[in-house]
Amino acid sequence: MKIHIITIFPEIFESYLSFSILWRAIDKWLFQCELYKLNDFSDDNFKRVDDKAYWMHGQVISAIPLAKSIESIYDNVGHKIPVIYMTPSWDLLNQEKIEKYYESLDNEFIIICGHYEWIDQRIIDIYVDYSISIGEYVLTSWELSTCVFIDALVRHIPWVIWNIKSLEEDSFSEKFDRKKEYPVYTRPEIFMWKSVPNILLSGNHKEIENWKKENLR
Numbered sequence: 740m741k742i743h744i745i746t747i748f749p750e751i752f753e754s755y756l757s758f759s760i761l762w763r764a765i766d767k768w769l770f771q772c773e774l775y776k777l778n779d780f781s782d783d784n785f786k787r788v789d790d791k792a793y794w795m796h797g798q799v800i801s802a803i804p805l806a807k808s809i810e811s812i813y814d815n816v817g818h819k820i821p822v823i824y825m826t827p828s829w830d831l832l833n834q835e836k837i838e839k840y841y842e843s844l845d846n847e848f849i850i851i852c853g854h855y856e857w858i859d860q861r862i863i864d865i866y867v868d869y870s871i872s873i874g875e876y877v878l879t880s881w882e883l884s885t886c887v888f889i890d891a892l893v894r895h896i897p898w899v900i901w902n903i904k905s906l907e908e909d910s911f912s913e914k915f916d917r918k919k920e921y922p923v924y925t926r927p928e929i930f931m932w933k934s935v936p937n938i939l940l941s942g943n944h945k946e947i948e949n950w951k952k953e954n955l956r
């Protein structure tokens with residue numbers, strides 16, 4: 740999977756993608772993130788990419804640098820690829836939708852991170868295939884919602900999560916009827932006044948599986 744990210748702040752992604760599981764996955768070429776600084780596509784002497792909104796408070800990312808950046812990615816790839824725009828207002832994500840995006844998105848796609856209030860609506864009308872919200876609240880950082888989406892998506896690429904069973908048995912998985920995971924324990928068997936449930940110490944696989952199902956939340 741190759742994800743092209745258009746942003747004013749590539750540094751935020753460099754930092755987020757440089758640690759832990761995601762870094763290991765990138766290092767093993769399980770997926771790639773290509774970062775593009777939006778300002779590099781501005782014709783303005785000061786590399787500005789925003790302008791005042793018509794009849795609305797705040798600044799808006801202009802259509803021209805965004806269109807140029809998307810077209811330049813199309814040119815490099817050799818054809819059009821899906822374009823995603825993160826926004827509080829549209830398709831609200833959940834685990835099932837993440838799985839559908841993982842199945843339906845081509846192996847290569849673009850995510851636009853704007854800045855300020857919004858991006859020019861004509862970019863959404865002309866280029867955007869999927870508008871995705873990570874929750875019904877408003878974030879300040881566009882990069883943050885993009886990181887959340889990428890993180891939830893790339894877990895599904897084989898070998899990003901080494902233990903495939905843990906992926907199948909995560910909260911909201913199909914196997915668990917989209918419910919939340921059962922409680923988990925480790926040693927010691929007794930901590931303060933609470934002990935590990937006897938069934939988990941019994942070694943009886945069938946009963947443990949039943950216990951897990953009964954304790955989904």
Ligand SMILES: C[S@@+](CC[C@H](N)C(=O)[O-])C[C@H]1O[C@@H](n2cnc3c(N)ncnc32)[C@H](O)[C@@H]1O
Nearest residue numbers: 825826827856872873874876877878880881884
């Ligand atoms: C300050 S918000 C703009 C909010 C916009 N004026 C509105 O009222 O919906 C800046 C950007 O952060 C991103 N963002 C904020 N909240 C988000 C959410 N819940 N899901 C996805 N992206 C979000 C979007 O890209 C958004 O356009």
